[in-house]
Amino acid sequence: MSTTGRDLTRRLGLLLALGAAATLVLFVAYRGVHDDTVPLASSSTPGILAVDTAKNALQQAHRVVDGSGPTGDTTGDTTGEFHTQISVAHQSIAVAASENVTGPADRHTLQTVTGLITVYSAWVERAGQEPKAVLRGAYLHYAEQGRNDILDRLDDLRNEQLEVARGQASFPWPLWLGWGAALVLGLALCAALVEAQWFSRRRFHHAVHPPLLAATVLCAAGVAVLGWFTVRAHRAMGDSLAELRETRGADEIPEAGANVERYLADAGFWASLSEWVLFGGVLLMTLTLVGLWPRISEYRFRVPR
Amino acid sequence: MRRPRPRTLGIVCVCLVLLVAGVVAGVRWARGWTGTVTVLANWSGGEREQFERAVRRFEEEQRIDVVYQGSSALSQVLAADVAAGTQPDVAVLPGPGELMAYAAEGRLQPLDGLFEAGDYDRVWVPKVAGEDGRQGTYWLPIKTGLKSMVWHAGDLPKDEMSEATDIADITEIAGEPGRWCVAMESGATSGWPGTDWVEDILLQQAGPQVYERWATGDLSWTDDRVRKAWETWGDLVGAGDGERVERMLEDAYDQDCSRQRLEHQGSFRGTAWKLVDGDFVHSAEVIPGARPDSDHWEVSGDLAAMLNATEEARKLIRFLADPGTGLPDFTANKKAASPDSDEDPMKRKIGTILHGSEQKLCWDASDTMPPALRNAFHQAVLHFLVSPDELEDQLRGLEALRDGRGPTLPVCGG
Numbered sequence: 185m186s187t188t189g190r191d192l193t194r195r196l197g198l199l200l201a202l203g204a205a206a207t208l209v210l211f212v213a214y215r216g217v218h219d220d221t222v223p224l225a226s227s228s229t230p231g232i233l234a235v236d237t238a239k240n241a242l243q244q245a246h247r248v249v250d251g252s253g254p255t256g257d258t259t260g261d262t263t264g265e266f267h268t269q270i271s272v273a274h275q276s277i278a279v280a281a282s283e284n285v286t287g288p289a290d291r292h293t294l295q296t297v298t299g300l301i302t303v304y305s306a307w308v309e310r311a312g313q314e315p316k317a318v319l320r321g322a323y324l325h326y327a328e329q330g331r332n333d334i335l336d337r338l339d340d341l342r343n344e345q346l347e348v349a350r351g352q353a354s355f356p357w358p359l360w361l362g363w364g365a366a367l368v369l370g371l372a373l374c375a376a377l378v379e380a381q382w383f384s385r386r387r388f389h390h391a392v393h394p395p396l397l398a399a400t401v402l403c404a405a406g407v408a409v410l411g412w413f414t415v416r417a418h419r420a421m422g423d424s425l426a427e428l429r430e431t432r433g434a435d436e437i438p439e440a441g442a443n444v445e446r447y448l449a450d451a452g453f454w455a456s457l458s459e460w461v462l463f464g465g466v467l468l469m470t471l472t473l474v475g476l477w478p479r480i481s482e483y484r485f486r487v488p489r
Numbered sequence: 490m491r492r493p494r495p496r497t498l499g500i501v502c503v504c505l506v507l508l509v510a511g512v513v514a515g516v517r518w519a520r521g522w523t524g525t526v527t528v529l530a531n532w533s534g535g536e537r538e539q540f541e542r543a544v545r546r547f548e549e550e551q552r553i554d555v556v557y558q559g560s561s562a563l564s565q566v567l568a569a570d571v572a573a574g575t576q577p578d579v580a581v582l583p584g585p586g587e588l589m590a591y592a593a594e595g596r597l598q599p600l601d602g603l604f605e606a607g608d609y610d611r612v613w614v615p616k617v618a619g620e621d622g623r624q625g626t627y628w629l630p631i632k633t634g635l636k637s638m639v640w641h642a643g644d645l646p647k648d649e650m651s652e653a654t655d656i657a658d659i660t661e662i663a664g665e666p667g668r669w670c671v672a673m674e675s676g677a678t679s680g681w682p683g684t685d686w687v688e689d690i691l692l693q694q695a696g697p698q699v700y701e702r703w704a705t706g707d708l709s710w711t712d713d714r715v716r717k718a719w720e721t722w723g724d725l726v727g728a729g730d731g732e733r734v735e736r737m738l739e740d741a742y743d744q745d746c747s748r749q750r751l752e753h754q755g756s757f758r759g760t761a762w763k764l765v766d767g768d769f770v771h772s773a774e775v776i777p778g779a780r781p782d783s784d785h786w787e788v789s790g791d792l793a794a795m796l797n798a799t800e801e802a803r804k805l806i807r808f809l810a811d812p813g814t815g816l817p818d819f820t821a822n823k824k825a826a827s828p829d830s831d832e833d834p835m836k837r838k839i840g841t842i843l844h845g846s847e848q849k850l851c852w853d854a855s856d857t858m859p860p861a862l863r864n865a866f867h868q869a870v871l872h873f874l875v876s877p878d879e880l881e882d883q884l885r886g887l888e889a890l891r892d893g894r895g896p897t898l899p900v901c902g903g
Contacts, residue, residue, distance in 0.1 A: 288525050289556045295575060296529070296558045299566030303677040318731070318875050322738035326679050330562075333676065 188387055189483025195380045196476045200469055202376055206369035206403070207465025210410065213362030215458045217414050220352035221451035224421055228349040229444045231283030231290075232428050233437050235342045238276035239335060240434040242301070245269035246331050249308055249324065270305050274298065285345045293341050297334055304330040342431065349428055353421035363414070370407035373468075374400055380476065388479065395475030399468050406464050413454045420447040522554040526801040529570070530581035530791065531563040535760070539817035540631075547808045553801045561676030564860055571596055571796070578802040581631055581793045584856020585617075585898055586863065588794050592627040595620030598798040600629060604810030610847040612902040613790060613821040628792035629810055630821040635756040635839050636787035636853060637689050639663070639775050642748035643766035656774050662751055663775040666727025670752040672740035673871060680867030681855065682742045683722070683874065686753055688854040689772050689787050691718035693779035697851055700785075701900040704854035710888040711881075719873060719880055721777055728877040737874055751775070755789060756819070756839045763835055785901065786842060789853045790821065819843050851901040862890045 248266040281294040307327035314320040377400040384393045424444040432440050532540055537559050544555045558577070560566055564587060570576045571591070582588055591597050599619060606614045606626050613633065616624040641659055662668045673680050692700040695714040702708040703715060727733055746752045748765045753772060762769070773783035793809055795802050808814055812824035819840050827844070843850070855863045869883040 288527060288554075291575070292527050292529075292556050292558045292577065295570055295573075296560050296562075296566050299562045299569050300560060300677075302569070303562040303565050316875055318735050318738065319871060321735065322673075322679075322871065325739045326674060326676065329674065330676055333560075 189480060191383065192476055192480045192483065195376070195383065196472065196480065199373070199376055199380060199472045199476070202369060202373040203399075203403075203465060203469040203472060206366065206373050206407075207462060207468070209362060209369055210366040210407065211458065211461045211465070213359065213366045214410055214414065214461055216359045216362055217355070217417055218451075218455040218458060221417050221421060221448060222455050224349060224352045224424060225444065225448035225451045227283045228285050228345060228352060229424060229428060229441065229448075231280050231285035232342060232345045232349065233432070233441050234276045234280035234283065235338050235345065236432050236437055237434070238273045238280065238297075239338050239342075239431065240437070241269045241272035241276060242304075242331055242334060244434065245273070245305075246328070249327070266305075266308065270301065273301055277301070280341075285348050286341075289344070290341065293337060297337055297341075300330055300334045300337070304334060346428060349425055353418075353425045355418055363411070367407065367411070370403060373403050377403065377472070380472075384476070384479065393475055395471045399471035399475065402464060402468050402471065406461070406468075410457065410461065413457065417451065417454050420451070423447045521552070523552040524799075524801040525554045525556055526579060526799065526805050527556045527558070527577040528579045528581065528805075529558050529560075529563065529567060529577040531561055531583060532559045532581075532791075533561070536757070536817060543814060543816050544805070544808070546814075547805060551801075551804055551808075553804065555805065561678055563677075564864075565677060568860075576796040578797040578799055579793055579795055579805060581791050582628075583789055583791055584853060585615075585628065585790075585792060586855075586857040587860050588628050588792060589617050589898060590859060591794070591796075592617050592619050592625075596796060597627045598795040598802075599625040599627060600795060600806055601626050603803055603806045604629060608810070608812070608824050609821050610823070610902065612788075612847055612850055612852070612899060615898045617898055628794045629806060630790045631793050631809055632791045632817045633819050633821045633843055634789040635819075635843055636685060636754075636789060637692070637772045637785070638753070638755060638758075638769040639772050640746070640752040640754060640758055640762045640767050640769045642762075643768045644748075656770065659751065659770060660775050663725065666725065666730065667733070668750050669726050670746035670750045671726045671737045672742045672744055673738050673874070674741045678867060679738075680870045682754065683870030684855045684863075684866050685755070685787070685853065686722045686726075687718050687870065689753070690721050690776050690779075691715060691854075692785055692787060692851055693773040693776045693783045694718060694721070696780055696783070697785050697901045700851055700854065704852070704857050704900045706858075706892050710884045710891060716880065716884060717778070719884070720877075723873065723877040723880075725777070726874075728874045734874050738871060759835050759839065763833075768835075785849045785851050786846065787853050788843065788850045789856060847902040849902065854900065857898065857900055859892060862887065862892070865890050 245266050248269065277294050277298050281291055284290055304327050307323050307330060311320045311323035311327065314323060377396055381393050381396045381400070384396065424447050427440045427443050427447075530537075530540070537557065541555075541557060547553065548555055558566075563580075563582065567576070567580055567582070567587075576596070588597065597619070606616075609630060613630045614626060614628070617627055619625050619627070639659065641662075671682070673682055675681055688700070688704075691703060691714065694717065699708065699714055703710075703712070708715065723729070726737070742754075743758075743761075745761060748767075752758065752762075759767075761767075771784070771786070773779040793806065795806055809816065810822070812820075812822050812826075818836060821843070823844070855866050858866065865887055869887055872883055873880055
């Protein structure tokens with residue numbers, strides 16, 4: 185009695201189960217990495233660099249105050265540099281707040297910093313209008329204390345933002361596990377498809393079974409391409425993180441931003457492929473079904489009674 | 490024994506994987522926050538740690554994340570937040586003046602029903618008018634502080650009869666301007682230690698009625714009694730004394746004070762003075778010209794108000810009003826543990842005054858004033874230290890800002 189029908193049915197079941205499992209695991213593992221590339225590029229990086237810009241602007245503003253001679257105020261600042269830098273600081277804080285890297289705590293800190301910058305510039309301006317040297321000195325002292333407070337808060341905020349970016353660029357053990365499982369399932373699926381091809385070839389004397397061959401190529405190419413994109417994305421995130429690790433000077437910030445933009449230029453494309461994983465999985469299973477079902481049908485009515 | 494079939498094994502494996510995934514997801518969910526409440530206050534350092542320690546239980550029990558921001562520029566930050574519509578859920582302000590203005594503008598959410606106002610003396614939780622003119626409860630005292638205190642090292646000579654520190658010695662030290670620790674720096678609110686001085690001197694010299702009239706805008710800043718309070722302070726600390734004044738202006742209000750000196754500061758300084766076995770006397774004992782029967786104390790309070798009536802904010806207010814919540818010193822809740830049970834004698838002494846003398850407590854006057862006047866008062870104090878001879882100009886400037894309508898809340902108890 186021939187067992188071909190039963191063998192084919194078993195193979196089809198196994199291939200469909202492996203196909204579904206590999207698709208789901210690959211989808212989750214892929215998203216696990218690529219879901220973080222876009223936020224790193226579009227939110228964390230601008231947020232961190234905006235905080236750096238605000239810090240630099242405040243330091244530059246205070247240099248104007250320090251450099252204005254023994255009076256130590258902004259009355260000698262004929263270029264308006266002090267106010268320009270305060271304006272830059274305010275705008276950068278607004279950008280950092282809109283990026284909302286660390287959630288409500290982030291916004292809350294930045295709102296407080298905005299108020300502190302206002303107080304800081306008020307002390308400096310008061311010093312500029314004060315004719316008595318002792319009071320002028322005291323006001324500038326208060327301004328300096330305020331500036332130190334602001335910089336400390338921005339440092340703390342930056343560390344928290346960097347921690348978020350680190351989390352986004354990391355490859356923790358669940359991802360290793362996911363990608364390990366995806367590779368094992370992908371290999372197992374390819375091997376099972378090749379074996380089904382061999383089996384079909386032996387029993388039905390066909391040189392090649394096109395749908396099964398297409399499914400095998402799709403599986404191998406899909407896993408390889410997605411794996412390659414993931415390696416590239418992980419490397420790009422690592423490079424981006426290296427750009428953000430240290431606080432940048434005012435001149436270096438645009439360059440750092442451009443570098444991160446370059447590293448993660450394809451992040452949107454990589455991330456958009458995740459939906460295609462599911463589509464590819466369905467296609468692969470359809471090809472498997474199309475390849476084996478007609479043969480199984482031939483045996484459906486030959487089952488011994 | 491029969492070996493299980495591969496299909497059975499497969500099903501068992503799938504079930505195990507699903508179970509593990511479920512457990513992991515469940516643990517993650519249980520560990521996560523169910524909500525957030527933002528709190529703005531002016532505490533930093535130790536005070537902030539105390540508050541954060543106190544609300545940790547709330548966070549653990551309710552799974553609500555308390556996001557805290559502390560700043561000495563609280564007033565400016567809150568004003569900007571409110572104007573931008575991004576106000577914190579809960580703000581803790583020192584004193585009722587600013588809160589009354591926010592309540593009248595309809596910016597505060599009423600707290601009626603969230604806690605029992607009767608658990609607090611009326612001076613701490615008065616009913617004030619909201620936007621619609623209806624009286625309601627708009628704040629909850631989180632911690633209170635005693636002022637009108639003069640700190641000294643505990644090793645001053647004692648009176649042989651009473652074993653108490655000899656007041657005559659303290660008065661003698663107080664007569665030398667160089668023996669006072671005076672420090673005005675406090676970020677955005679620099680100058681407030683000086684306003685405390687002037688207020689306290691007025692309270693002890695002129696009495697609570699005059700003090701209350703002045704605090705509520707019913708007494709001119711150019712009144713002789715007010716002027717006398719400023720001049721008394723100037724004489725005590727040596728206003729106009731070049732180098733010393735420079736130090737006074739730049740020293741931080743919470744910096745260490747040498748044990749050979751006196752310090753006019755509130756109960757928050759107890760921890761620092763305790764290190765040198767310090768003690769305090771009522772400021773009326775050392776203020777020249779204080780009324781013989783002067784027994785009123787200036788007090789301060791950090792008051793929590795709700796700006797967004799979220800469920801998380803309501804829960805936090807209920808938690809903070811619970812007598813069992815271990816809030817930072819000193820609670821005004823009459824149902825909380827009695828100060829007599831405190832092991833620390835200093836805390837026991839301060840707690841007893843705060844709890845047992847409602848009739849003799851007066852709000853820090855500047856905390857009840859409108860923010861613009863309060864800020865001008867801070868500035869005037871700094872100016873006065875440098876140029877006491879220009880006092881009249883400062884007083885006229887403050888008088889120009891006086892709003893005769895005044896707040897309707899009681900400034901002094903009783």
